[in-house]
Each structure stands twice: as structure tokens, then as C-alpha cells.
Amino acid sequence: MKKTLYPGSFDPITYGHMDITQQALNIFDKVIIAISVNPKKNSGLFTFEERANLIKKIYENDDRIEVIQMKETKATVDLALNNGCNTLIRGLRNITDFAEEVNLSEVNLLISDNKVHTVAFFANPGKTTISSTNVKVLFNLGKDISKFVHPVVEDAIKNKLKE
Numbered sequence: 001m002k003k004t005l006y007p008g009s010f011d012p013i014t015y016g017h018m019d020i021t022q023q024a025l026n027i028f029d030k031v032i033i034a035i036s037v038n039p040k041k042n043s044g045l046f047t048f049e050e051r052a053n054l055i056k057k058i059y060e061n062d063d064r065i066e067v068i069q070m071k072e073t074k075a076t077v078d079l080a081l082n083n084g085c086n087t088l089i090r091g092l093r094n095i096t097d098f099a100e101e102v103n104l105s106e107v108n109l110l111i112s113d114n115k116v117h118t119v120a121f122f123a124n125p126g127k128t129t130i131s132s133t134n135v136k137v138l139f140n141l142g143k144d145i146s147k148f149v150h151p152v153v154e155d156a157i158k159n160k161l162k163e
């Protein structure tokens with residue numbers, strides 16, 4: 001069975017992430033979505049558990065998707081290898097993503113002794129403007145986010161911001 005690891009913050013998961021997951025499933029039998037902390041981003045809206053539960057709920061009828069939480073400080077490549085994956089999935093929306101991902105993929109190849117390669121997919125038309133950050137900003141402005149996130153996520157954001 002061909003497994004791959006898709007790491008990211010997923011705070012929250014968007015239709016952009018789901019599109020990349022779908023593209024990965026055209027090639028791999030199983031996608032392990034690994035929720036991590038991105039040190040470059042501000043503290044999140046959802047906790048690890050909440051992010052994981054949202055993804056599990058969306059894919060509850062699809063056993064090709066597994067969700068894991070990356071709580072301890074550990075290199076993503078080690079997590080991949082420990083889970084039987086020698087590839088990482090990343091998504092490319094634009095030249096900024098490309099620049100970051102090229103660098104990251106090279107580092108990951110180096111620190112894994114050439115064991116873990118990155119497979120990048122291009123965002124499909126209509127998905128390039130979606131980001132978790134945009135979703136949070138637009139929701140706070142009272143705008144419709146249903147084109148960006150699954151209804152499960154939309155409900156969770158509404159409930160969260162009522163708290």
C-alpha cells in the first residue's frame with residue numbers, strides 16, 4: 001500500500017487542502033494528514049484536537065484518510081518515516097508557496113538522507129485564493145465562507161466565535 005504524509009497547520013482545513021488531498025489520492029492509496037504547529041504563524045483558532053476532529057468528521061466515510069497530531073517537536077521527515085511514508089505532500093498556490101516549498105523540500109531531503117521526497121500538487125483553478133487565514137478574516141468580517149470550507153468547518157467556526 002502506498003502511503004503519504006500531508007503535513008500542515010490545517011487551522012482549519014479548507015477546500016484548498018481537500019483539493020490537494022484528493023489529488024494525492026489519485027496517486028496514493030492512503031493519505032495521513034499530520035496536524036502540526038507552524039512556528040511562523042500566530043496561535044491558532046482551533047486546538048489540535050478540534051482540528052483533528054473536524055478532519056475526521058469530514059472524512060468519516062473514507063478510510064483512505066488518517067489524521068494524526070504532531071504535538072512534540074519532531075522533524076516532519078521522522079514522523080513520515082515512523083508512519084511508513086517516504087513522501088510528503090504539499091500544495092502550491094502561487095510563486096510564494098513555490099519558493100518556500102522548494103527550500104523546505106530540499107531541507108527535508110537533506111535531513112532524511114535522501115529518504116523523504118516531497119510531492120507537490122498545483123492548486124486547482126478557484127482554489128488558489130483559499131487559505132485558512134483568509135477564511136478566519138472573512139468570517140470575522142461577516143462574509144460568507146461557504147465557498148472556502150466544508151459545512152462541518154463553517155459550523156465549527158460559528159460556534160467557536162460565539163464562545
Ligand code: ADP
Pocket residue numbers: 007008009010011014015016017019020038041089090091092093097122123124127128129130131132
Ligand atoms: P503550513 O502552516 O504548513 O503552511 P497549511 O495548513 O497552511 O500549513 O498548508 C499545508 C499545505 O497545504 C501547504 O503546502 C500549503 O501550501 C497547502 N495549501 C494550503 N491551502 C491551499 C490551497 N488553497 N490550495 C493548494 N494548496 C494549499
